Amino acid sequence: MLQLQHIRAQKEAFIAALKKRNIDAEPLLNQVLDLDEKRRATQTELDSTLAESNKLSKEIGMLYKSGKAAEANELKAKTAELKESSKKLGEDLNTLATELQEVLYQIPNIPNALVPAGSSEEDNEEVFREGEIPKLIEDALPHWELAKKYDLIDFELGVKVAGAGFPVYKGKGARLQRALISYFLDKNTEAGYTEIQVPHLVNEASGFGTGQLPDKEGQMYHVTGDNLYLIPTAEVPVTNIFRDDIVKVDDFPIKLTGYTPCFRREAGSYGAHVRGLNRLHQFDKVEIVRVEHPKHSYEALDQMVEHVKNLLRDLKLPYRILRLCGGDLGFTSALTYDFEVFSTAQDRWLEISSVSNFETFQANRLKLRFKDENGKTQLAHTLNGSALALPRVLAGILENYQTENGIKIPEVLVPYCGFDIIS
RNA sequence: GGAGAAAUGGCAGAGUGGUCGAAUGCGGCAGUCUUGAAAACUGUUGAGGGUCACACCUCCGGGGGUUCGAAUCCCUCUUUCUCCGCCA
Known part of the structure; x- marks a missing residue:
């Protein structure tokens, strides 16, 4: 606001x-x-x-x-x-x-001066690209075929239990997923983020605080019996920890990380682009959240971008960074960098992280303030980013790491998985 | 789920109809003293609106009511605690 x-x-x-x-x-x-x-x-x-x-x-x-x-x-x-x-x-x-x-x-946040003009994702500005796109084997498969071939994910079973978009991960697929969560949390902690576990349902006040409510598109699952919402991202419960707070200037930087499942109704999405893991109603994500002094929030944003880069470097996945244009920028954000991993078998880029500075937009709704150097109370800046969203990372790994003998596991994940190939 | 008790400033804790935005203690900040620190002493210390600045207004868990007047009385919701029941 x-x-x-x-x-x-x-x-x-x-x-x-x-x-x-x-x-x-x-x-x-x-x-x-x-x-x-x-x-x-x-x-x-x-x-x-x-x-x-x-x-x-x-x-x-x-x-x-x-x-x-x-x-x-x-x-x-x-x-x-x-x-x-x-x-x-x-x-x-x-x-x-x-x-x-x-x-x-109804009024969205003021875009930062760096935000390029544009009306759709076509107009996003690529600012960085790294990693080699691998030459795939002859009969390379998209990740949903690989998931079936190696019995890693059962989409039909998820349909039976819940509905489309609720996959069931099995065996090494489940283990790989768990490995990724642990790995990301460890890396985030190393970078100074404090790990926390938060509720997966939030009340109305929290939804308003971070800007998911009013929910005009109906993107959140609403538990009407208790008037609670299933979180679409950990950003909501984690940032709302600070609702109605006045923190001390010495508390900065406040850096938190948390793993949660995320629930999104994704009303209006369908078709080939939502196949497999590309778009789900429930997925896992590890999030980083920061509360910062207004003077240092863009520095913090750069650090977060650098941190996410390192995660992808470690996984040796080809990725690019986009600076979102005005038309694609989220309602609450002033500046957003999207990370996309190249899904080789699908021959398309998949968004796996979105790192944003909200400046005072959320803080104003949250009444998240701090006492500055002069003892004056002013609004803090909030930021967050995915580090990282799991399903598309998984898709990227499956597709990019496939060989004739099976799917190799990225080196950094081997200690977490306990195996180095899925065959 | 049933019965009872409670919710006051950063924390603890007074206050049961008027001059109470709220005693007192702790904590925080500034100062005196000290070579420095501690102790002691003095002062200061909630948030929002409004104003050039004052004035002024609102806020004692949320909402509603009684009254000329409510932190104080009534209703309601929420939360916490204790006891009982159920339970991963």
């Missing part, structure tokens, strides 16, 4: 910046300013009404104390009118504040 003071101060700049997202924010921003002005006017009026009735109440109290009941009763009669108008003003204020909130919720 954008900060009101900022909208007041730099409306024009915001309109210009939001053009990169291909939206005309002017009507919304005008609406915000209009509602804000009305809200403040109502607030002022209410405040002075309350001030007056507070004053009267005190006088009445003193009159009673000194035994002047008649005078007190006289004053009491005067309070009725004040009471009525403050009640009405309070209701107006509520309505205005709610409306204002609703409009603010």
